Amino acid sequence: MDSGYAISMTAHPWPLFDLRLRTPRLELRLPTDDDLLELMRVAREGVVAEGQTYFAVPWHALPSPAFERQFLQHWWASRGSWNPAKWNLGLAVVAAGQPIGIQDLMARDFGVRRTVVTGSWLGRGHQGRGYGTEMRAAVLSLAFEGLGAEIAESGYFEGNAASARVSAKLGYVPNGEEIWAVGAERVVEHRIRVGRDTWRRDVVPVTIEGLAPCLKLFGVGELDATEWATF
DSSP states (O other): OOOHHHHHHHOOOSSGGGGGEEEEEEEEEEEHHHHHHHHHHHHTTSSSTTTTTOOOOOGGGGTTTHHHHHHHHHHHHHTTTBBTEEEHHHHHEEEEEEEEEEEEEESHHHHHHHHEEEEEEEEEGGGGGHHHHHHHHHHHHIIIISSOOOOEEEEEEEOHHHHHHHHHTTOOOEEEEEEEETTTTEEEEEEEEEEETTTTTSSOOOESSOGGGGGGEEEEEEOOTTTOOOO
């Protein structure tokens, strides 16, 4: 067999499926459909305590089967709408082979702005174990060391003490407030940010695999007509 053909057959045509972020206890990867089904189960079992508001859109509170259908549609749409000028990398967080949550890394016009935004959730049974710090550290390493980001932004709703602790541990500082209307409830979001020179890279060791073939998909470099269709 021609060696060039063999190489092309070993790599995924959507190289983001070969991207891996690893911390001491976690692997972060683009979820397959099987992963999504497991993550759907984890989310259905609960991601926040009763009466708490941690998300602008209370997706976790939908009844079945609307919850399951919306959950899958969201992630299928995220895959299909990827564009180097506006992307959302939603990574499955895997501990001991078990998907336990999602870590998002998002950006628009990243090639110019060099700014990313993060968001995440963990199943309630996996909270309080330090996984939140490891998963956020993983995507900060991808953003700053892998992609060359300058700024990472995030936020947490009033009362989300766990998210606030993770952010402080990794070097984030306050960046204003935003008021949300979640249903009929007025909720304050604390905005935060951290720079490439101030994030705490020493808190969690992170390794990144399979990034090079993905870089242009993140807007790092120009895609030519053989790599990306514009019609």
